[in-house]
Amino acid sequence: MHTPDSRSPPPTDPDERARAYRQHCIAALLRGLAVLVAMLLSLLLALFAPAPAAHAAEAPPRVVALHGHLELDYTLTVQVDQLAQWAMEGDPRQLVPFIDGRAITGNTPEAIDLVHGRLMFHLRISDDNRAVWTDLLGAPEGLRRPVTFSVGPADGAPFDTALTGGQRVQLTVISPVYGGIALALVVVTLAVFVQLARTTSIIRKPGPGATQPYDLGRFQMAVWFFLIYLSYTAIWLVTDATDTIHPSLLALLGISAGTALSEAVIDAGAAPAQDAREGGLLAEREQLVPQLGARSRWQDADADVDARTRQQAARQRVAQIDQQLRTLHAQAPEAISQGLLHDLLSDAQGYRFDRFQIFAFTLILGVIFLSDVYNNLSMPELSPTLLGLMGLSSGTYIGFKLPDRR
Structure with a gap:
C-alpha cells in the first residue's frame, strides 16, 4: 500500500515559491524581534529592580x-x-x-x-x-x-x-562626687586661713595681739601657696594627674619664702638693738635714783657742797634719761594695722614703690597662672627670665629695708 509523504511537495509555480519565501523571512524576523524585546525587558528589570536586602556586606x-x-x-x-x-x-x-x-x-x-x-x-x-x-x-x-x-x-x-x-x-569633665569633696576641703581651708589672717599674726608682723600690720613677704608667700594648691587640686580633678608641679614652681615658692624669711630676719635684728638701748638707759636710771635723796634734807641741814653737786648732776642725768626714753617710744610707736592694702604698700616712711612693684608683679602673674591652668589643664612652666625678674623684685624690696632698719 502507498503511504503519502507528510511534507507537501515544493511548489513548482515560481509565484508560489516567492510567496513562500517571503512568509518564511517574515516569520524569522518576527522571531528575532521577539527575542530582542525579551532581552530588553530583562535588562530593564535588572536595572530598575531594588537591590536585594540580604546583601548586608555592603x-x-x-x-x-x-x-x-x-x-x-x-x-x-x-x-x-x-x-x-x-x-x-x-x-x-x-x-x-x-x-x-x-x-x-x-x-x-x-x-x-x-x-x-x-x-x-x-x-x-x-x-x-x-x-x-x-x-x-x-x-x-x-x-x-x-x-x-x-x-x-x-x-x-x-x-x-x-x-x-x-x-x-x-x-x-569633673566627677560630681570627687568635685564636691574637693570643693568642700578647699572652701574650709580658705575660710580657716581668712579667719586666722584676721584674728592672728599668720601673715602679720610679729608682735602681741592681732593688731599688727600685715606683712608683704608673708602675704606673697600665702598667695603663691594657695594658687598652686588650688591649681593642683583642679588639674587632678579633671585629668587624674598627680605629677603636675614643675621645678620652676619650686623655685618660685623658694623666692617668696626667701623674701618673707629675709624680712623677718631684718625686723628681728632691728628690735633687739632698740631694746638693748632702752634697757641700758633704764639700768642707768635705777642706779642714779638712790643718789637723789630727799630734797628737804638738803634744805634743812648744812650739807656738803660736793654731795649737793652730785645730787644735782644725778637729777639732771635722770631728766635726760627720761627724755631719751620718751624719744625712743615716740620713734617706735605701737604698730597697728591700717588695712590690708595700706599695710602692704607702705611702712613708717609712707608708701614705697618697691612694695608696690612686688605687689603688682604678684597679682598679674597670679592671673596669668590661673588662666593657663584653666585653659590648658597644666601648671605653667616659668622661664628663668621670669624667675629672675621675681627674684630681682624681691631683692630690691629687701634691699630697701636694710637702711631703714639701721
Whole structure:
C-alpha cells in the first residue's frame, strides 16, 4: 500500500515559491524581534529592580549605643552594627573612640565581641592624645558637656553614629562626687586661713595681739601657696594627674619664702638693738635714783657742797634719761594695722614703690597662672627670665629695708 509523504511537495509555480519565501523571512524576523524585546525587558528589570536586602556586606558599620560612663579613666562599651562584616576587610584592633569628631589615639579596644558587635574602651590620657583631651576638657563651663561620639580607624574617618544631634552623650569633665569633696576641703581651708589672717599674726608682723600690720613677704608667700594648691587640686580633678608641679614652681615658692624669711630676719635684728638701748638707759636710771635723796634734807641741814653737786648732776642725768626714753617710744610707736592694702604698700616712711612693684608683679602673674591652668589643664612652666625678674623684685624690696632698719 502507498503511504503519502507528510511534507507537501515544493511548489513548482515560481509565484508560489516567492510567496513562500517571503512568509518564511517574515516569520524569522518576527522571531528575532521577539527575542530582542525579551532581552530588553530583562535588562530593564535588572536595572530598575531594588537591590536585594540580604546583601548586608555592603551596609556600612554604625554606632548605635554607648553603655557606661564617658569620663577619663572609666571603661565604656560601644555597640556597633555590621561590625563583623566590616572586620572581614578591616582590623577592629585599630579602632579608637571619636569625640566631637576628634580621634582619641592610643585608646584601642581592650575587648572585641564581633558576634554581638561590641567594643570596650578604657579612656586614658597619653602623650599621643593629650592635646585632644585638653581641647575637650579645658575651659570647663560645668561638670558635664554634651558631645558626639563614634569609633573608627585612627587614621581614617569615624563610623556613622546615632549619638549625634539630639542624641549626644554627656562627657563628664569633673566627677560630681570627687568635685564636691574637693570643693568642700578647699572652701574650709580658705575660710580657716581668712579667719586666722584676721584674728592672728599668720601673715602679720610679729608682735602681741592681732593688731599688727600685715606683712608683704608673708602675704606673697600665702598667695603663691594657695594658687598652686588650688591649681593642683583642679588639674587632678579633671585629668587624674598627680605629677603636675614643675621645678620652676619650686623655685618660685623658694623666692617668696626667701623674701618673707629675709624680712623677718631684718625686723628681728632691728628690735633687739632698740631694746638693748632702752634697757641700758633704764639700768642707768635705777642706779642714779638712790643718789637723789630727799630734797628737804638738803634744805634743812648744812650739807656738803660736793654731795649737793652730785645730787644735782644725778637729777639732771635722770631728766635726760627720761627724755631719751620718751624719744625712743615716740620713734617706735605701737604698730597697728591700717588695712590690708595700706599695710602692704607702705611702712613708717609712707608708701614705697618697691612694695608696690612686688605687689603688682604678684597679682598679674597670679592671673596669668590661673588662666593657663584653666585653659590648658597644666601648671605653667616659668622661664628663668621670669624667675629672675621675681627674684630681682624681691631683692630690691629687701634691699630697701636694710637702711631703714639701721
